[in-house]
Amino acid sequence: MSQLVIKNLQVGVETESGMTEILRGVDLTINSGEVHAIMGPNGSGKSTLAYSIAGHPKYTITGGSVTLDGTDVLEMSVDERAKAGIFLAMQYPVEVPGVSVANFLRTAATALRGEAPKVRTWVTEVKEAMSKLAMDPAFSERSVNEGFSGGEKKRHEILQMELLKPKIAVLDETDSGLDVDALRVVSEGVNRVKSEQNLGIMLITHYTRILRYIKPDFVHVFAGGKIVEEGGPELAERLEEKGYAEYVKA
């Protein structure tokens, strides 16, 4: 059983005109096995929340706390957070030229497991995970995310999640750019890890269609750098119908 606790989190970015405040006090607790959908307008700070949890150096934490099972996450380096069990599926996965997917996955698995996985079982493990996500095995030899289509990048994120087996996953618009088939395949992947690992999930999305596959326990409305309303799955339906107008007017 794991628990990610975000308390009154305040985050800014350094700009030419000084510190710009983006997150204005976020409170959220995610337990193993729970799915928390986060929905909110563009620019409201959803990715900032995701990146701050993962430790992106661009963001400065100006207040509040994030803990995983009582341990201070904000004190950890980026790789330590991954080792602690936090995984971020990025909205825009980064291209790393010259580093093959196979090499990348193996290096990551080695780092997280503390020892290099046995070659034979590892190759099978990767192949199986790829085939479950309907990914061509040829991706192994390609450079990380380089020249991948939007949908291929998202599958590759979930592939990593399956192999790295985190405790808490933050999925930042994993559904954007996926066609219906890909959406189903990717959602099934997420659900597999959820049931196998009892994964706790923060699912950032603009659309309810992914929520038909990955059933949220809680829906949070995010606007102006914080959570402004919370509810059950029915809240998502209402948001898709009515939009965020009632939350964004100052």
Added chain:
Amino acid sequence: MSALPTNYLAPSGREEAWRFTPMKRIAGLHDPATTIADRISIELIGAARPGFTISRIKAADLPAKSSTDDAVIQRVRADVSEVTHLRISQEAVVAEPIILTRKAGNGGEFSRTVITAGAHSKATVIIENAGEATIGEEIELRLEVGSNLTFISLQEWSANAVHLGRHHAIVGRDATFNSITVTIGGSLVRLLPTVEYSDQGGSAELLGLYFATDGQHLEHRVHVDHGIPNAKSRVTYKGVLAGDQARTVWIGDVFIRGNAEGTDTYELNKNLLLTDGARADSVPNLEIETGEIVGAGHASTTGRFDDEQLFYLMSRGIPMADARRLVIRGFFTEIINRIGNEAIEERLMSRIDAQLEKVGA
């Protein structure tokens, strides 16, 4: 042998073409007052095979086809009495690469090599340069109709080597020229990878990689002359610099003449600065005299480590030092992997690793 132009003037270092080069360090290769030995130290590795011949020919019987205004190359042409001629036979497909190695040893050398790719032939030629040497050299690559030549030049020199060279391709009708230039050794290396087309339908790809550490000066002056319609060129050079006084220069001159309709060209130079105290100059230069082209573009970036890549790798649990190593190695392997010869790729990567280790990158 040809005569040095009567108006030959040793460059002072103030000329546009020489302004980046530390003249004091080129060991008089440009200066007629310095005598440089006329000798050939290039040798074939392994036995002769069908599909090609190597011979020595009187320089007067195999004069250069292209013109050059490079002072050192003019001296090379004036001083050299014999030329090495590698000729790939017409329609030959040479499966294994032809590897030439230069045993220059200490002391100076001026030499000329001509590589002729016979009509519709296909071959890979690799030239390995290692050890200490002070050398001025010209390689002229003549691609006859429909030929396909991959030319790989490896500068794996020892620390004090000085190498000034011109590697000039003349790409014939429907011929394909692929080249990879890797420069990781030497005190001072200044290469002119240049291309011209003698007929339509030719295509040239110039890939390059250079890695300068403490005190090395590595200069590559690419020149692609589109003087014929419907030819294609792609130039990608990547550089890594680390350590005090590491210095690289990349010039990318692409010239599309008025009659060169249907030209398709793109050139890219990317430099990665790993430490303070290093300096990379990057000067892409595209001159276009006709609008009737397929495409023409260039890009140049010089920067520090990409934090986004580092973050991505670390967010998967990979520690900072390993993530850095992966990204840096990736930067190199993009070009190195194109060589297509595992033994050579491994040799280059292990030298690169050792040099990275030394500068603590």
